[in-house]
Amino acid sequence: xxxxxxxxxxAPPVATPRARxxxxxxxxxxxxxxxxxxxxxxxxxxxxxxxxxxxxxxxNVHNRHGGGDSIFAGQITQSGLAxxxxxxxxxxxxxxxxxxxxxxxxxxxxEDGNGTLKTIxxxxxxxGQVFAAKAFAALTYATVAVFLSATVATVGGIASWGFHSIxxxxxxxxxxxxxxxxxxxxxxxxxxxxxxxxxxxVLLSTSTRNSTASVVGAVGIVILLYIIAGIPGLEGVKPYLxxxxxxxxxxxxxxxxxxxxxxxxxxxxxxxxxxxxxxxxLVFLRRDVAGG
Numbered sequence: 484x485x486x487x488x489x490x491x492x493x494a495p496p497v498a499t500p501r502a503r504x505x506x507x508x509x510x511x512x513x514x515x516x517x518x519x520x521x522x523x524x525x526x527x528x529x530x531x532x533x534x535x536x537x538x539x540x541x542x543n544v545h546n547r548h549g550g551g552d553s554i555f556a557g558q559i560t561q562s563g564l565a566x567x568x569x570x571x572x573x574x575x576x577x578x579x580x581x582x583x584x585x586x587x588x589x590x591x592x593x594e595d596g597n598g599t600l601k602t603i604x605x606x607x608x609x610x611g612q613v614f615a616a617k618a619f620a621a622l623t624y625a626t627v628a629v630f631l632s633a634t635v636a637t638v639g640g641i642a643s644w645g646f647h648s649i650x651x652x653x654x655x656x657x658x659x660x661x662x663x664x665x666x667x668x669x670x671x672x673x674x675x676x677x678x679x680x681x682x683x684x685v686l687l688s689t690s691t692r693n694s695t696a697s698v699v700g701a702v703g704i705v706i707l708l709y710i711i712a713g714i715p716g717l718e719g720v721k722p723y724l725x726x727x728x729x730x731x732x733x734x735x736x737x738x739x740x741x742x743x744x745x746x747x748x749x750x751x752x753x754x755x756x757x758x759x760x761x762x763x764x765l766v767f768l769r770r771d772v773a774g775g
Contacts, residue, residue: 507612514590514620523589524624527582531628534578535570535636542566543643554652562647564662566640567633568669568736574632575673575729580680580705581698582628587621587684588697591767595692614767618685618760625681626674633670637663655738669732672745675752676728680705682756686763689770722747725755 518524542559553572558565649662657665684701691697708726711717721727731748734741 505608505612507615510608510612510616511619514616515623518586518620518624521586521589521593523585527585527624527628528631530578530582531632532635534574535566535632535639538570538573538636539566539639539643554650554654558649560644562649562659562662563637563640563642563644564646564649564659564666566644567636567666568649570632570636571669571673571732577702577705579625579629579632579673579677581702583621583625583677583681584684584698584701586624587681588688588701589694590617590621590685591688591763592692592694592697610768610770611764614689614764618682618763621681621685622678625677629670629674629677633666637666651736651738652733653737657738665736668735672732672735672748673729675731675745675748676725679725679728679752679756679759682759682763686759686766689763689766723751723754725752728752 553569555565555568555572559569646659646663648656648658650656651665680701683704684697687697687700688694691700705726708724712721712724712726728748728751731744734744
């Protein structure tokens with residue numbers, strides 16, 4: 484009787500370790516690290532620092548004692564807290580939107596130009612994570628730029644003219660400590676429409692794949708909205724223009740605080756920001772990177 488050798492039992496399959504997907508926070512930190520290595524990051528920060536420095540130096544040289552259209556212009560030498568308010572009045576119109584657009588308009592387009600987007604998207608990273616990280620990095624940059632400028636203006640103003648009480652738009656005088664809190668709140672409030680500008684720049688960066696076109700396009704939209712606001716007969720649309728929201732923070736410098744313009748700006752700015760980011764997200768999801 485022939486015997487058949489029993490075949491050895493099959494070894495259980497060895498599970499191949501699956502690469503662990505990094506968190507969105509990790510991808511966000513990667514994006515911040517990239518910003519630290521880019522020249523245009525420091526170009527924007529340079530503008531944010533130089534402009535208030537020039538203002539403080541000029542005011543010290545000329546030793547002016549008031550004047551101007553704003554109630555804060557008459558307090559330049561009376562309180563150093565007038566300086567950051569005046570700088571926000573000046574920079575909010577064009578310079579801060581430009582600074583925010585420098586990075587937001589480059590955040591995706593730069594990857595296309597360098598041919599690195601394919602490498603990023605073929606990693607074990609979800610496209611949604613990459614887009615969210617890039618968008619948050621652009622908004623973070625805008626936030627840092629605004630408060631960097633405010634800090635330089637505040638320190639320069641206080642060093643030159645002291646930490647004294649200040650009169651608000653309503654004509655009420657508040658203490659120096661309260662005035663400082665109002666300055667911080669005003670800059671934070673200005674971020675509402677500025678985030679909308681950055682969101683538009685992110686959309687252009689994603690769709691055009693060209694950094695220059697994205698930055699110029701975002702700034703061009705801001706200029707176009709200013710032109711529309713000045714056209715006779717279109718007064719009815721002015722409250723819904725993004726550029727009109729650049730002054731929303733004025734309500735925080737009134738006594739009592741006027742929250743109406745702040746709340747109005749919140750939802751109007753969202754009408755620009757949310758569709759822009761959603762459209763950019765859809766374009767990014769459908770991005771064909773097979774060619775490089």
